[in-house]
Structures are given as structure tokens and as C-alpha cells.
Ligand code: FES
């Protein structure tokens with residue numbers, strides 16, 4: 001252990017030497033049954049846990065934390081687990097995204113304020129991954145992510161049920177009268193059969209894949225099922241690795257660089273990943289001070305086919321992905337085509353290229369490496385135009401090809417209540433050619449940019465067999481959702497973006513191949529409407545929501561709070577007593 005007893009170790013600023021302060025820091029820790037020699041200078045590893053019973057996707061993370069601890073101890077470190085705010089996508093109102101930045105502040109301050117030399121981030125459900133990585137990035141200690149892993153495939157009445165995706169589909173079927181309320185309710189029993197996160201390529205699986213692609217998690221972090229014994233092994237190995245990373249002083253910013261983000265963007269295109277990834281990765285890059293724009297996303301992902309046949313873009317689920325060989329197969333396929341920076345770093349200790357070189361595909365229908373991709377042009381298309389001066393996004397792999405170029409009249413809903421009140425009104429003047437426009441659901445407007453952009457179709461059209469329509473909003477949509485849905489329109493309506501000025505009957509053109517979103521209203525008419533526009537009232541004027549609404553950035557900047565962008569390091573020069 002002598003090599004560990006370096007005075008430079010961060011934790012030794014708390015625990016090294018004999019003084020009033022070091023005694024205060026050590027003495028109370030002993031009440032947990034910690035041997036005194038644990039403070040002799042060996043790497044102290046924080047295990048940042050988002051376990052919560054209100055975040056069911058992360059409900060098994062205390063078990064994984066124990067596995068991480070085994071690995072840390074094996075490698076000669078000492079582990080201490082600590083909790084941070086946990087965001088459960090399915091429970092939190094008005095939307096977990098409102099609190100992503102708040103949780104990131106909790107993570108950042110908890111890491112900086114405590115005596116740790118490196119940190120393992122335990123996350124799973126959608127927002128827990130970006131919130132932990134954003135907070136850790138602003139501190140920039142040696143860092144590894146361990147994701148909780150996906151649930152077992154959903155099953156109901158002999159069929160597979162994909163988390164989220166099945167809900168969106170069945171709610172349309174219920175509206176169309178294809179299934180009854182009893183079947184709708186019965187399906188609940190088979191949708192979430194084990195610990196873990198959504199087993200479609202929703203935002204949780206996407207972000208777990210992004211962690212592996214960025215080199216911030218060990219290989220197979222994306223797809224190993226939550227309950228597979230190999231997930232526990234991965235956690236234990238991550239415990240070993242973080243100790244090595246502290247010894248070699250390999251910081252988060254040494255691993256995740258511009259080339260890592262470029263790799264992740266291409267991986268996202270190849271897997272048909274969630275549109276939410278663009279917001280989260282831009283926010284993470286902002287914390288690391290790595291330049292990354294939505295234009296980068298479009299340019300890098302544009303020519304990458306989606307080869308992963310997973311719901312919501314395709315047919316299969318995460319268990320199938322793991323058994324087919326997992327994310328390393330996708331990354332090797334990209335590397336073989338020159339679409340991956342092979343020299344990018346990884347917490348595994350080897351380069352990304354070397355890490356995936358031996359990957360084998362065991363099911364070419366799940367991972368379409370042998371031609372016949374799901375979509376030729378995957379990725380996230382970033383649209384611009386007078387309706388979205390700062391951009392809007394659409395996910396081609398989840399959209400209807402015939403609607404990718406479409407001109408139609410707008411049917412406008414001023415906010416989510418207006419939409420809910422009128423969408424199923426038989427008198428609503430709407431056809432399959434109409435474009436549904438939803439306002440005031442962006443970062444400031446909702447607040448928190450809720451996942452309501454994939455609005456369910458009008459019941460009368462659903463009954464007529466309509467399965468998709470062009471929908472435009474400043475909201476997000478769940479990564480498990482699908483349809484020709486234009487999201488993240490910026491600036492948002494509540495910030496006075498042109499979306500606020502759209503009126504029912506206005507003609508809009510969506511042209512995904514040309515990356516255009518155009519409102520056919522003259523500049524003069526728009527100026528008249530703008531002069532008459534007043535911003536909507538803020539729902540809650542005090543507390544965190546006030547801080548959020550006053551400082552949140554627009555979608556093109558990743559929806560971080562303006563004062564949280566950047567690295568602030570882990571130095572704390574002052575003592576507590
Ligand atoms: Fe937690 Fe989907 S609700 S991962």
C-alpha cells in the first residue's frame with residue numbers, strides 16, 4: 001500500500017496527519033466500524049447511489065453498490081456509499097427533466113464537499129444518468145458509471161411488451177376501439193417483470209449505451225440485463241477499475257473528450273437512440289467545456305444507418321440485444337466503416353477500438369450488420385427555419401417515411417390543458433393531413449420540458465385507422481415513443497419563440513431531407529402577432545422552479561442552468577471548523 005500513501009491524494013486533505021481537523025474527519029467515520037488504517041492514504045472511493053423505491057428502475061442499486069464495494073476493496077481502496085436525489089421517470093411530476101439540473105447540483109456539491117478520490121456513479125432511469133454525469137463532470141475526479149441495466153423483456157398473453165412503447169401503442173388502440181379497458185389494464189402485469197430500467201431503446205437504455213460509447217462505463221454496460229449475474233460482475237470490475245484510475249490520476253475529462261462525443265453521436269444513430277440524448281450529451285459536454293452543438297449531431301449522425309432492430313424503431317428488446325452480442329457489436333461495425341475514433345479512451349484502460357475489436361454478432365436480425373439496416377439514415381435530424389430559428393429535432397427511424405416531407409394546416413393547442421380538453425372532441429376540425437401544434441411545453445413553459453410531444457392522435461382519426469400525423473412542439477418525447485414528431489423547437493413558445501405565434505389554419509412545411517421547418521406566414525403578419533403576444537404566467541413563482549425558469553437555457557444548449565455550465569473542479573481550500 002506504500003505507493004498509495006501519497007500526500008497528494010485528495011482524501012488526505014481530510015484524513016492525513018494529526019490535527020484537530022483530521023481527528024474530526026476520521027473519528028466519526030469510525031462509528032461505522034471502519035478500521036483506522038482505512039484512512040492511511042489508500043484511494044477513497046465514493047459510490048454515488050440513486051437507489052430509491054420511488055425510482056423503481058433503480059430499486060436494485062444497493063445490491064450493485066455492494067458489488068462495487070467488493071471490487072474497490074479487492075483493489076486496495078476503501079468505498080463509501082452516499083445517496084443523491086433520485087429521479088423516477090414514471091412517478092415524478094410535472095416531469096423528471098425539471099429536476100435533472102437540481103440533482104446534478106446535489107451530485108456536484110456532494111462530490112466536492114466530501115473526502116473522495118474517485119467516484120462510481122450508480123444510475124439507471126432516464127434522468128439519473130445525465131444528472132450524475134453532469135455533476136461529476138463539473139468536479140472532474142476519476143469517474144466510472146455503472147448502469148442498473150434493463151428489465152427482462154415484458155410478456156403478456158404470449159406476446160412481448162416493450163416498456164413505454166406498448167403503452168403508447170395500446171392507448172391508441174384503446175382510443176380506436178381495437179382493445180378494451182380490461183386488456184389495457186391486464187397488460188400492466190407483464191410489462192415490468194424484474195428490476196431494471198425500460199427494456200426498449202428508450203432514454204435509459206440510450207443513456208446506458210451513451211456511457212459505454214463515451215468510454216465512461218465498462219463494455220456491456222448498455223445491455224446486460226439488470227438481473228443477469230454478469231451485471232454484478234460488471235459492477236465489481238468497475239470497483240476495481242476506479243481504484244486503478246485514482247492511482248493513475250485518470251480524470252473524467254481525460255476519458256471523455258471531443259472524439260468520445262463524436263463516437264457517442266454515431267452510436268446513437270446506429271442504435272436508433274432517444275432524442276433526449278441530444279439534450280443530455282450537449283449538457284454533459286457543456287460541463288466538460290467540450291464544444292458540441294446540435295449541428296454536430298446532425299452532421300455526424302446523418303449518414304449512419306440504424307442497424308439495431310429494437311423498439312421503438314424496430315421489433316426487439318434489450319434482452320435480445322444482449323444475447324446478440326450487445327453494444328460492442330454495433331461499435332465494431334462502426335469502427336470497421338471508419339465511423340468510430342478507435343483511439344478514444346475508455347475507463348476499461350484500453351482504447352475503444354481495442355475494446356470492441358473481438359465483438360461477435362450472434363443474431364443478425366437483431367443487430368443488422370449484414371446489410372438491410374432498419375433505416376439508411378439514422379440519427380437525429382436537426383431542422384431549422386422560421387418556425388425554429390435555434391432548431392428542432394425529429395428522429396427519422398421512429399417516423400413515417402411518407403410524412404418526412406409534408407405540408408399541412410396547423411391545429412394549434414395553446415398548452416397541454418387545451419390539448420387534453422379538445423383533442424377528442426368530435427367537432428375538432430382536423431384531418432390526417434393536419435399538423436398538430438402544441439405550445440408552452442418547453443423548458444420554461446411546462447416548466448421542465450415534459451415528454452408530451454408525442455401527443456396521442458384525435459380519437460376520431462384513430463378510429464378511422466390513422467396511425468401517425470405530423471406533430472410539432474417545444475416539448476420532448478419519451479425515448480420509448482414513436483411517430484413523425486418534431487420536438488425541442490427553439491426558442492420555445494414561452495420564451496417568445498415563433499412557435500408562440502402559430503395560429504390554427506396556418507400552413508406549415510416539414511421537409512426532413514432538406515432539414516427545414518417553415519411557417520407560411522409573412523414576416524409582417526408575424527411582427528403584428530408578436531406585438532400582441534404576452535408571455536404565459538409562471539406556474540410556481542417561488543422555490544427551485546423560480547431559479548429554474550429564470551436561468552434555464554434553451555434546447556440547443558442542452559437545457560442546463562446558465563450558471564452550471566463548465567468545470568469548477570474539486571478543490572475546497574477551507575476547513576469546516
Ligand atoms: Fe425508468 Fe423507463 S421509467 S427507465
Ligand code: MG
Nearest residue numbers: 202203478479
Ligand atoms: Mg423514458
